[in-house]
Amino acid sequence: MDIFISLIAKQLQISERQVQNTVKLLSEGSTIPFISRYRKELTSGLDEVQIGAIADLHSKLTELAKRKETILNTIEEQGKLTPELKQQIEQTWESTVLEDLYLPYKPKRRTRGQMACEKGLEPLAKLLMTQRYGDIELQAERFLSDAVTSVKDALAGARDIMAEWINENGYARNTIRAIFSREAIIYSRLVKGKEAEGDKFRDYFNAEESLRRISSHRLLAMRRGEAEGFLKVEIAAPEELCVERLNKLFVTANNASSEQVKLAVADSYKRLLKPAIETEFAAESKAKADGEAIAIFVENLKQLLLSSPLGQKRVLSLDPGFRTGCKVVCLDAQGNLLYNETIYPHPPKNETALAMKKIAHLVEQYAIEAIAIGNGTAGRETEQFIQSIHFDRQVQVFVVSENGASIYSASKIAREEFPEYDVTVRGAVSLGRRLMDPLAELVKLDPKSIGVGQYQYDVDQSALKKALDQTVENAVNKVGVNVNTASKYLLTYVSGIGPQLAENIVAFRAQNGPFKSRKALLNVAKMGAKSFEQSAGFMRVENSDNPLDNSAVHPESYPIVERMARDLKCSVADLLRDENLRKQIVVQNYVTDTVGLPTLNDVLLELAKPGRDPRTEIQVFSFDPTVKTINDVKVGQILPGIITNVTKFGAFVDVGVHENGLVHISNMADRFVSDPTEVMALHQHVQVKVIEVDLERKRIQLSMKGIKQ
DSSP, rough: OOOHHHHHHHTTOOOHHHHHHHHHHHHOOOOOOHHHHHOOOHHTOOHHHHHHHHHHHHHHHHHHHHHHHHHHHHHHTTTOOOHHHHHHHOOOOOOHHHHHHHHHGGOOOOHHHHHHHHHTHHHHHHHHHOOSSSOOHHHHHHHHSSSOOSSHHHHHHHHHHHHHHHOOOHHHHHHHHHHHHHHHHEEEEEEETTTTTOOOGGGGTTEEEEEEEEEEEHHHHHHHHTTSEEEEEEEEEOHHHHHHHHHHHOOOSSHHHHHHHHHHHHHIIIIIIIHHHHHHHHHHHHHHHHHHHHHHHHHHHHHHHOOOOOOOEEEEEOOOOSSSSSSEEEETOOEEEEEEEEEEEEEEOOHHHHHHHHOOOOOHHHHHEEEESSSTTTTHHHHHHHHHSSSSSOOOOEOOOTTTHHHHHHHHHHHHHTTEEEEEEEEHHHHHHHHOOHHHTTTTGGGGGGOOSSSSTTHHHHHHHHHHHHHHHHHHHHHHHEEOOOOOOHHHTTTOOOHHHHHHHHHHHHHHOOOOSGGGGGGTTOOOOOOOOOOGGEEOOOTTTSSSGSSSGGGGHHHHHHHHHHHHHHHHHHHHHHHHHHHHGGGGGOOOOSOOHHHHHHHHHHHHHHTTOSSSOOOOOOOOTTOOOOGGOOOOOEEEEEEEEEOOEEEEEEEESSEEEEEEEGSSOOOOOOOOTTOOOOEEEEEEEEEETEEEEEEHHHHETTTTO
């Protein structure tokens, strides 16, 4: 619908042409990464986030259009659809306004007002609403019957009817909404008798905060406490103010009739309007908090997935432990398991010398280039143990996050990969592979289990899943995959592929050997023209006869590169090798009706660095050797640390002890910081100052103010 295009363009502040072309591409089955990377001419360079926003808004408007159709049909079936009402509904594209228009006609359970109408009291309610009569008892006597036996009952029934009219009045609801938006307070109170059980919610036992100013993490904490039965949470606005504003709307005289209207207003607010608006604001505030939490999670996940890879090197990986020992595995440069065993360098066995001898032997036997150590229990001790060994070669030592490793090792995916090994071996292999290529290994996990979010189990799970899946897809396609080494789990996230086609690619590869070219992918079962179009540019084929197969140049652009080479009387391979040849290309000469400068400039960048990895180079990190436990952490110390999680209120930093320290948002920089992601990134190496150590609660407060990074 054209109105959709206009509404989306206005909301996102982009042109209608950009929206229209994007919606058309999406409707034709194009993916967000494909549109972002290969259809820049049509979108004027919209990125994945903007294209995703267009897709989301279009979906919401489509659902709203369906809702309008249902509403119009329902009201028409009642015989109450006037031309004016129909026009109002058709012109409304705000969900709240639409539901307000529908409210008087919405089928509902039998209400007090409906029962009063059935007793014939609606005319009395209309009469009182005019506020022209002072003799209300006399007027009410006219409506007495077997069902209404007293004046008191008649007036009460009329008030019930008026209360529902007030509740269903759009102006009244918007008036209360306006007050709630400015004045609403969210309260949380301890449920009686739950003090001990709910101690972790102690900060919220008697809390109140402005709803519009409350941070997302505090609101989500309150709602979690409520869901777990420890807190009672309420949203309220000043009742006197709300009733006063409603009286201004509905009370137009000063007589006995208007007193009845006042009573109806007070009842309507307390019994109908307040609960409805509170529910509305509870849902809106929760959705807003969810959105902020999801945005933080998405940013953290993106940074984690795009973490620096070690690359294809031979790795020895250790999953540390005390009593159960350290599981050791050796991996080849492709991540295949070569060897595994368990060593016991720590208490209670203390077989340190034997363990050192074994590690040194394994490093020599398998030509190990790097060592990965899990950062969980005994991680720091194992790192110190490894660093005390003298190797016959230079071996880099890295500490790797264990978040989610235990979930992977017990998963169906891990059992499929290593059916003959137990969870400890699988976990150690996963840690080593995370070092080699974080993206390829982390795609095997449910993103929620990676542990880089904030209240991830409290937010809307469908919205979270959608956002995280799209983040994984964007990351995989940003990096690209080697089609001859990628697992089916990694291939699943390639644009246009999906689980079944990923399985088919792996099966074809196993049966026929490595792919020799991108074009060979067309021989895979169910790889149609559309799937190939969407996926080919993101899949790399090393050692292909066509060097462009190992680049991000899409096959549809091969003729352009071949024409460039012909014009320069050289081969495509020459163009890739020789910078001077590339400098001679006059890019404007290759502009056509369908290929513009954005695509051509991308092609030239790829020719300069074909298949370049956008991820940064990995760096070795070392903790302060004097700090091993929280007891070694002293106020005033400046320590090196690694950021392990970023939230709305701050960032958690590993300084080499079991307990992560917190850099609160107020201590992140010498300037005001509104969003931690502006200055902090996951796995960033930082210098932090210790400002408080709480040994009893095992909490460390850190600051980055005044410290050169």
